[in-house]
Amino acid sequence: MTSSSPPAPAVVVGAGWAGLTAALALARAGHPVHLIEAGKAPGGRARSLDLDGTPLDNGQHILVGACQQTLQQIRSVGINPEQAFQALPFGLRMFGPTGRPQAPAFLLEPRSPRLPALAAALYRALAKHSLGTRLRALSGAAAMLHRPLRDDLPVLDWLRQRRQPDALIRSLWDPLCLAVMNTPTRTASARIFQNVLRLALNHGPEAARLLVPARPLGELFPEPAVQELRERGARVDLGRRITAIERSTTHDAAPYRLRDRQGVASPARGVILATPPAAAAALLPHETGWEATHQGLNAMGARSICTVYLRYARRLDDLPPLQGLLDQHGQWLIARNVAGAPHWLAVVISAADDLEPLTADARWRTVARSLAQTFPKLGEPETGHSICERRATLDAQAGLDARRPPARTPWPGCYLAGDYLTPALPSTLEAAVQSGLESAHLYLEDHP
Template sequence: MTHSGKTVIVIGGGLAGLATATLLSDRGFQVTLIEQKHRLGGRTFSFQDRTTSDVVDNGQHILMGCYHYTLRWLKFLGQAQPTQTGRLIHIPFAAPHKKLSSLIIPVLPMPMHLLVGILRFKNLSFWERLLLIKAGLKLPFQHIPETISVDDWLKDLGQNENLKTYFWNPVCLAVMNESLQNASAKLFATALKHMFLVKGDYSRIIIPKTGLSELFVIPSEVLIRQNGGIVLLDREVDKIQLANDQITGITLNNKNLLQADVYVSAVPQSGFFNIIDKDIRDKHFQAMAVLRTSPIISIYVWLTGIQTDQLFHGSFIGCIHTKIQWIFKKSDSLLEITISGAVDMINRQREEIFELIVGELEILFADFKGSMVRHFLVIKERNATFSQPPDSGYHRPSCRTPIKNFYIAGDWTDTGLPATIEGAVKSAYTAVDHVCAEYLR
């Protein structure tokens, strides 16, 4: 690596910030990474449970074969390919008092893999399966307005309520962290096309076999420091100094002044306005003020007297007609349960959430009893993703800003993707390309 002599300050140590910092340090920039928390990783990290000493993530994150930028970055970090299911998609489903079949998409040339998988999906009637195939055949050729919801789009496609319940709603919650009524149809359709209609192996599911910090955070910090970069934790940006539409420095909460050639904000949209003065915000960034966030709740359940394999086969299962959307096996005695789009649950007490989950597990699995739980942990991520309703695309900022040496990265920027790890990492590559084009000429 050759040092360029250029300096950059990256604000925010989540995945967008880590990817931006590692990639720019590799391009020869002297990097300073600033994070307000005592740890890196943002909304994607792992930690040790105090009671069991098990390492758990702050929430289950699934990667896919279509995560081009994420897999490219992991390779750059020297990380081995995470555990994956292969090219076959096999998603079992469960519902209270009802036996459901799995969605199995076989290894066949595109689009035959989808046609065969849908035709075998017996949670739907044969007529409903044909309606689903018809919608899929229309997808590549549709121009979807920015202003309609997924629910309205599905009505236009003739998708009935049973199709929404047993197929579309689980997929929408997983992809968008939003209900059908609240999610942008344009963004959702873009994600579906990318996952299922580009390459056959893009739809494969990849489940990390290590903690998220071990996978992303630790190797990123090591690389930044190895390349001579600086990582500052427990540091907040107090003020950004601006002159002639250019940043001249930033003041931290400890009153230190830091200066660089380039500045990249990689904080989530919920924190962006905390680092931008009102006059700068009103002049340049007012359009993004309408963006909101959507929560996710994760519940870890440690079992005794029963093994997780006795509840269901496979590494995870989707749930219908329950508050639970997904259940993942983390070990022989540990389950991780996900509640996406948890707007109506996020303000409940943790004990209340746990009791609700235990009740649903008892209904879903005949062999499960609440007395088998020896420990539980409820994790609330109030700002897990940015909210992605219709019209949200109009308000997502581009990477380049009217401030000459200031760039924005983050899954909430105008990546064309939903709020995913892939969106965060893609935004970093976009920011790095712009910075290098401008400062390494």
Template sequence: MTDGPLRASPPDAVPVAVIGAGWAGLAAALQLVRDGLPVALVEAAAVPGGRGRSLDLDGAHLDNGQHILVGACRQVLAQMRAVGVDPQDALHALPFALSLRERRPGVDTGSFSLAPRSARPRHLAAALYRALGGETPPRRLAALFGAARMLTGTPGEDLPVAEWLRRAHQPPALIARLWEPLCLAVMNTPVAEASTKIFQNVLRQTLRGNQRDARLLIPRLPLGALFPEPALARLRASGAEVRMSTRVTGIAPLAEGGFELTLRGGDPLRARQVVLATAPRAAVRLLPESEALAPTRRALSALGARSICTVYLRYPRPVVDLPPLTGLLGQHGQWLLPRHLIGEPHWLAVVISAAEMSPAADARSRWERVARELSAIFPQLGKPDRGRVICEHAATFDARAGIDDLRPDVRTGLSGLYLAGDHCAHGLPSTLEAAVQAGLQAATAVGQDVGLVASR
């Protein structure tokens, strides 16, 4: 805990510096400003958003990754409203349902569908029972009761999801056509390794809350317009100091209290408190050399990393006749989202989770493969006239079994230095919701330590 962090030592220090203008850093900075603390926000990139930012490529508004929210992302929705973005206008809401398509050599295109009348337990059970039509009645009932235990029970240990599913009597065909694609989409980690604790928590929050929690929310706006850009504008309007295209290369504790941030190509910035809202690897590089920070450094280093590639395909004619979301089974990519909802009708996005498991020789060979596989299921598409591949090689931490107990807290071992990022939101995978929650937690910790706010 800090004592007297608002003292005039060092006299030229800003009260709080937030390093990183991703979703976590922006959420933290906004909350700190609301709490009455002047903030300096420092970001290495020219645009805000971090791993959830917008890009202008080939004359189109694309994103560095295709994100889907659910109604249970309550903090994201609240922060959007706080910066003047109405989720009802900005997000296309779909009732909870999953449709997945596949094409196998010599076999007509097949599909798997889980389409409950609602997310109420009895409707989910009925839909799952129908989806198990290829199984014998006893196996269908065993799988159904097992799935119910998955949502209500508590595993004694954090198993890999594959083992959890086996113990819940989920048939191999259902695992391959439902649970594995869903786990990969949510966790960016395959079922053989993914954390049951985190996956179960996401399922519970989505399917055991109210009906609105289970809705699928597909952006109608580029990611930057959903939150990062209006958040940055709100910070500037509130008097926060914003430094974009400014890289922090070091953080050093000061003998008189506070910290000095070394900025590439500029004068140092002094701050009484620092919120380090960067990806884990960058945070490890920036942490000061201090024995007190050894546990934080170990926690960050233990997280590992998983990649996500998003393939964008542009077609000569507008593509407006496909569903907003389609799962792809047995293909290089796993989820298909047409971009006409955000005003780019010629473009499709295909998400490749845990992309390090599906390497490609180069970007062109990757998008050409995706295009070929799509045309086998949707022959009306024809051939795209161009493609783009955007890969985030450390898009998420590795949400493997046991990882939740290793994750860092927002408070570090050094007074006045805090972390923010999806890796700090225990119980959640690397999502926008986790990033926002962690940013708010960091801001709350700062406010508590300086005596401005009580525990939220």
């Protein structure tokens, strides 16, 4: 490299929400950036796609108002969250196969103070129980929010320690844990679940709002982020898969070279690997000094999520935007009219690894039959699609935080980013964004 050559860029591998956040932070700080993504579209596991001419998402995502860093990133690319999301009060209304509510709904009164709102919601949800059971459950729930956990344990054990009735576990805590962690209560980390509850329920009504995207996910952040990066002079390569990272100790200005499937090399001053943990492990060396990094990456188990999209002949404007499903093929029913697709429904199947394996066609037809029994007015859909992300999230088991790898790797100037790295959070967009900001901070700290 001659003195007149432009400086080597920071190369960010992976254009999911973590990688995009890191790339934007570096570009906004004035550093040259090269973003490389194996897929044809940015967004990672939260991207948009086209189904039968309708823009939908590869998975249905719902944020809460407590996702402050995510909302700030969305604002930073010129999108107003107040217009991009439909805000709903925090609440769960669960329906069984008969179509009747399985228990009184758990609904927070938006204008009530934090603890009284939670107490009132739980008290109503336990309407069929004795006064003693109600009071014990309220006392236990208050301790869940305000008493720190000394040791991590499965959520189910924690709930029983806090005297939560089995009926409330089934109708509230089980579906809520699956929704936020994609891990069942019998194995999920109580420490992470407690942190999520605190973030959503201990910081006022704004933090507890449910935010349903009113536009395709790609329009909310990934696509405008790529546009801004290009406007700032960053190079963005979509549809290019990196297969090897080489490091030289003799080229201080560009110590890294990243090679793709065709053998084309890209120089880098530093590298941020914003890929799933298994992909990062495959790119990093197996040498002395790397044991802790690989041990952490290999400890990151994964769980799948399936989203079934169903298209009906009639508009579905009469349906609530969000309904919970108990004992059915899926846990959440989302009317896509909020996102400008009034003929479509989305059914989210969390922890889908535990289900009977089905073809995509058989899965959406099975879900459609189940919904027709629960909500006869729906009738039969015209068509459907099933999209399964096999490694959609971490398997957020008890003890996960102690197993996460560090963001810094043994190679100076090489960092990890991704939702699996953020302590005390499950695999969420907020965890991804926070990790992207952290990796960019480390890069800027080491490359002033």
